Amino acid sequence: MSTSPTALKRWIAGELARLRERNGATRADAAKAIRGSIQNIGHFEVGRRMPKALELETLLRFYGVPDRVDFFLSLRDRAKKGTDWWVGFDADDSALPAYFKLFLGLEAMASRIESWDVQVIPGLFQTSEYAEAVIRGGEPELPEAEVARRIELRMARHREVLEREHPPSVWAVLDEAALRRVVGSAEVMRAQLELLLQLAQRPNVEVQVLPFGSGAHPGTEGAFTVLTYPPDFDGDLGMVYAETRVRGIYYDEQEDVRKYRETLTRLQVAARKPRDSLESIKRLAKDL
Template sequence: MSERFTVVASSTSPTVLKRWVAFELRKLREDAGISRDEAAKSIKGSVQNIGHIETARSLPKPLELERLLELYGVPERSEFFLELRTRAKKGRDWWIGFDESTVPEYFKLFLGLESSAVKIESWDAIVVPGLFQTPDYARAIIRGGRPEFRATEVEKRVELRMARQAEVLHQEDAPQVWAVISEAALRLEVGSRAILRAQLERLLELREHPNIEMQVLPASAGAHTGVDGGFIVLTFPNELAHDPGCVYVEGRVRGVYYEEPAQVLAYRDALTRLQMRADKPEDFPRWVKEAMKDL
């Protein structure tokens, strides 16, 4: 196991480690041309047991893991997978202190994936990305989008958003973050002019981080590959050779995950086209300062 992956895995949530074990084992089995029935017989288990392992509902026991890897023709990867399994069993998700109303079940996977990614790329059409928001800006966004929330519910979500930023942007081995933001998002008066100004100043500060890049897609760009709305593309460590990454699209009721290679590729292509049509990263401060002049 590489030193790089050991560092990443040590801070990766159990939720994500289980997903990685499941994803990798399923791909190895399929590449070897082995059925679930054959895999089940090798560990003296049931097809349902293999199904639970490959959907991250359960982790294989150490002996089961070694037998499966031997069956799939990659026994040399035992140490790698056993390390993943150990961390998945002993780890603790960073959001564990938040209740279910603040962190619904569908959102837990995203929080784990985001904090485990080596690259986070996004397109934001309406507002500034959550990873970049100030507390006041986030508070105004949540209040405006969810007027039915009580003040305490709003504050819990603001706290969660700030915790996300600390977990992702300020970890020792922070990921590369590349955001394409619409011109409209820089000008939408969220909360008040003072709140928007403070948010724009925050963007200028964040841009100085070596692992953060931002681009503006001008209104003059016309129709583009992001007209369907915002999305986030996550890339994971190279050691997970079979993982194509993941795309997350936030909806009003719940988030949607796209994990099939063709689906992820479609979003990567859309994002690449947005990056190409957007102004260069070095022009970002100019856009922000122009927006601030109008406040």
Template structure:
């Protein structure tokens, strides 16, 4: 697995416990009675608030007719308890709700996105990130801006790591690449970084030209996270971020809608090689 993020593991364990209970035709009250627990405790297990004990997992999986999965659950529960999310030292530099996304991103094998307004945070330079953060929340102190920028830069390690680097596939709207965030010089350096990143085997960047007209991304930016096969039954997540919170779409039918939209955008966009050339041309225009 790409990462032993406790946040991601807790989410998957909760997701699977609920799915297996429903497939077995059992209710939460029945599961609570089986374990001798309160119904609210079963709810906490199925929402990821709490991790189940190993004995409780053995009882539930046998009762759900899936005893063969006990060993997998034992391993993941142990890892969730012993693991440490890489971003724990940055809790002062982000809203509380963003922690779940960072945990999921760290455990994903691929992050695919359409970016309508600006370069995605995962691929930003420090000056570009600072300009975005500064413009977004004017009440932040200089120290807070610096910490948030540092957090954003730390995310680069996901696609730079030697073992199982994150695969990134981003469709970037031309308007996002021409918006002079931080001024021409900052944007030029940001575009140079994108051109360099496009040479990495695990990163594909596509530019969606303004001449494309109306397209499947008119509703705005979104990200699709895909998880490793180890997390059996996990269809991934479609993520949309607002000023107030992150929104996670986990229903397979909803995820499919976002995947279909992204596929259409990838078809409309320039191919990766053409996109790299276009990014370099835009950079040359910045004076």
């Protein structure tokens, strides 16, 4: 499991709030249980700071889940001692905006990453040349140094997630438009499609193509990524991430996550099967 403090602190905070609400307790009730203040409970539940070990144990017992104490304490210990892999990029807000840091932590921690992409190949699969073309196309005024830094971050992300000792399962559904749009040049696009084919040969990676002929579909509202936590995170549905021009949006309410999962399932059913999808990608690469 990743030791990303950002992701682990966020999960602990959110889960403490959910457990309290599920137990029908108020923040005042929780504060009384630990002989603390309502303000402190608020800090715990938004991730502003983590509870002390004894406070955490007391809260979990008060919420009726004493069997989860050891697990939460181990997460707390990892969060305190861990280091986010992107720490070297942290000082550069242009390369790594604040809103994206949580996603990187969640992605590194995820046991399963599922995505729907409409316009471009997902960042996790991009070559450096393709990434450069995407970055320059989106913000042509960026200085060379900033472009280079963003590419470096994207390549580091590829290594940290896909090349780690126990990589997550990755299932990407791509609109045919993302494969046919020539980004950069024909040579850049061919190399990108070839990398996509190589990655799809891995046992933990599935790639599907949603063809133009599929007509209207539930993914018309835009790209999104569904992140699933490891099995130890008992009963948690995970989180959904969607990105706009100016910020990232996180959905962690169970009903919201469930709706996105249902949408993704429908897209997977409508798309070509993985083997047929790879044949489509091979033909497109050959045509280039």
